Amino acid sequence: MNQRAADRDHLAYWRRNLRYVGVLLSIWALASYGAGIVFADALDTIRIPGTGFPLGFWFAQQGAIYVFVVLIFVYVFLMNRLDREFDVDERDEGGAA
Amino acid sequence: MTVLQWTATLVGLSFALYIGIAIWSRAHSTSEFYVAGKGVHPLANGMATAADWMSAASFISMAGIVSFLGYDGSVYLMGWTGGYVLLALLLAPYLRKFGAFTVPDFVGDRYYSQTARVVAVICAIFVSFTYVAGQMRGVGIVFSRFLEIDITLGVAIGMGIVFFYAVLGGMKGITYTQVAQYCVLIFAYTVPAIFLSMMITGIPIPQIGFGAAERETGTFLLDRLNGLHEELGFAAYTDGTKSTLDVLAITAALMVGTAGLPHVIIRFYTVPRVRDARLSVGWALVFIALLYTAAPAVAVFARTNLLNTVTDQPYAEMPEWFTKWETTGLISYEDHNGDGLIQYVGADAVNQAGTPVRNELTIDRDIMVLANPEIARLPNWVVGLVAAGGLAAALSTAAGLLLVLSAAISHDLLKRNWRPDISEQGELIAARVSAGLAVLVAGYLGINPPGFVAEVVAFAFGLAAASFFPVIILGIFSKRLNREGAISGMLCGITLTAAYIVYFKFVNPAANLAENWWFGISPEGIGAIGTAVNFAVAIVVSRYTPPPPPEAQRLVERIRLPRGAGEAHEISG
Numbered sequence: 031m032n033q034r035a036a037d038r039d040h041l042a043y044w045r046r047n048l049r050y051v052g053v054l055l056s057i058w059a060l061a062s063y064g065a066g067i068v069f070a071d072a073l074d075t076i077r078i079p080g081t082g083f084p085l086g087f088w089f090a091q092q093g094a095i096y097v098f099v100v101l102i103f104v105y106v107f108l109m110n111r112l113d114r115e116f117d118v119d120e121r122d123e124g125g126a127a
Numbered sequence: 128m129t130v131l132q133w134t135a136t137l138v139g140l141s142f143a144l145y146i147g148i149a150i151w152s153r154a155h156s157t158s159e160f161y162v163a164g165k166g167v168h169p170l171a172n173g174m175a176t177a178a179d180w181m182s183a184a185s186f187i188s189m190a191g192i193v194s195f196l197g198y199d200g201s202v203y204l205m206g207w208t209g210g211y212v213l214l215a216l217l218l219a220p221y222l223r224k225f226g227a228f229t230v231p232d233f234v235g236d237r238y239y240s241q242t243a244r245v246v247a248v249i250c251a252i253f254v255s256f257t258y259v260a261g262q263m264r265g266v267g268i269v270f271s272r273f274l275e276i277d278i279t280l281g282v283a284i285g286m287g288i289v290f291f292y293a294v295l296g297g298m299k300g301i302t303y304t305q306v307a308q309y310c311v312l313i314f315a316y317t318v319p320a321i322f323l324s325m326m327i328t329g330i331p332i333p334q335i336g337f338g339a340a341e342r343e344t345g346t347f348l349l350d351r352l353n354g355l356h357e358e359l360g361f362a363a364y365t366d367g368t369k370s371t372l373d374v375l376a377i378t379a380a381l382m383v384g385t386a387g388l389p390h391v392i393i394r395f396y397t398v399p400r401v402r403d404a405r406l407s408v409g410w411a412l413v414f415i416a417l418l419y420t421a422a423p424a425v426a427v428f429a430r431t432n433l434l435n436t437v438t439d440q441p442y443a444e445m446p447e448w449f450t451k452w453e454t455t456g457l458i459s460y461e462d463h464n465g466d467g468l469i470q471y472v473g474a475d476a477v478n479q480a481g482t483p484v485r486n487e488l489t490i491d492r493d494i495m496v497l498a499n500p501e502i503a504r505l506p507n508w509v510v511g512l513v514a515a516g517g518l519a520a521a522l523s524t525a526a527g528l529l530l531v532l533s534a535a536i537s538h539d540l541l542k543r544n545w546r547p548d549i550s551e552q553g554e555l556i557a558a559r560v561s562a563g564l565a566v567l568v569a570g571y572l573g574i575n576p577p578g579f580v581a582e583v584v585a586f587a588f589g590l591a592a593a594s595f596f597p598v599i600i601l602g603i604f605s606k607r608l609n610r611e612g613a614i615s616g617m618l619c620g621i622t623l624t625a626a627y628i629v630y631f632k633f634v635n636p637a638a639n640l641a642e643n644w645w646f647g648i649s650p651e652g653i654g655a656i657g658t659a660v661n662f663a664v665a666i667v668v669s670r671y672t673p674p675p676p677p678e679a680q681r682l683v684e685r686i687r688l689p690r691g692a693g694e695a696h697e698i699s700g
Contacts, residue, residue: 082347
């Protein structure tokens, strides 16, 4: 592969990465700033069935944290796949360092 | 066995374990000393990061703060976990690929400037010292209350332990000790939480239990707590009293501050590959979330137990824990109406006749987690376990911070600035000496705390948010950002944040009221504004000054691709 094709490839890789990050950070903001803070009062009128949790309060003290954990693992999965697709993943270099 | 015997045994055993690990994992090179030879498994690094991150504040204070603030306490729960998403998506993989030892390394190289490096070093040192003083204080409190040792001796013992494994093992020793400390602290946090949840709701999972019905009365625990709060004149537990904008700003400042703290960032330099760095942030957050989702449950249980124990009860019949904490000055009682009963009430409390009732009880919120097992009459060994857990949390964080301090002095200042020709062995000795000195200063601050330790925590986060975060992100995501932009951005961000906090916390604390704040944003939340200003200034200044040289642009291209991380540290190390 010549240098120009490689550069084009790297640019496409970077754009896909930015798209993933953009989508995941939107969900991040919606779960915490959205459901946990701005819309918390509105969501508090709903209760999680069978529990004493008002929904907004639950998002602020539990739900947002669970969403954060899931987001990171989704990102790890997406990026590992993307690295392989664009052949920029790490071979076993450094793995045993 | 008594509480004291259990505490001494469990604390002694945990200390023996830490020392054993330190001897087994001595550091032989600067790479091992600063970044554990970049050979830490992502799962182990996740655990170590969790212990590094969860300080005495998370273990001892957080559930207590949430317990007193109710919904408003959510800013800490979300703020101190949400930053990990930013770390994973925006920072950790790229900094690992860059492959240096410290945060100022990145700032200095990316912005081809010793000035930028020195500004970063000063921020790193300030943030870390602020933080470490608080940890040593936590160590002192645990020792004095549970082992009935003088606070000074307590801090000295804590210093000795940290000195031993941080100076001997560097990052390698610290990492494996932190793995053990994580296990101790999470066990110590979870066991009482499960006990409490079982006792109060009959459900063994605290995260579910605090949304369940109380076993005795059959009403939902949160409803009952809101009812009690209303009766006693406190704001409802599940609603807040802070303004929405302030809650947003504080949460944002804590999130961004977390992602900008040098002792957290540095942990992701220790894994072998870029993909391990991403994964390792995920594991770190899993381990942190175990405690952070249990904390609000502990807060609710503690609040309910406390109100049930003290409300309108005779002062003379208070249990032993009450008098013990009174002697430390962290609980105080003043019988305003002379009836011998404890009236613990909020600002709007009135009695049946409609006349206002004065509050008679003052409780330091830091003691809730430590006192909780005793308030709930849990077995003695659980009380001892909590003490060992609190010490593990404080010591692990202190060690991580000391390493940042020692690396800032021996690597960023000595090696990269003053004496670039220093040998590997010379730098290793310098690193050990500076770690040792940092322990002494931290211990001194722990014994003679500046009266404003709690206040300066806001400072540490605000500063980390307003200084590092924007220039690191822009350094990765923008090739156009140059030296002039980065330095002016950092300086404006820090100056604004520092000025706002210093004004309201030190110069004119009387004016620290919502009506005097900009847009109702408290000093705790100003870091969010400082961050935005840093971003804006950096981008605008870069636009009107020459673009970065080709080497800096190639550096950006290199760190964006994962392949080649294994060799990377040979180049810049």
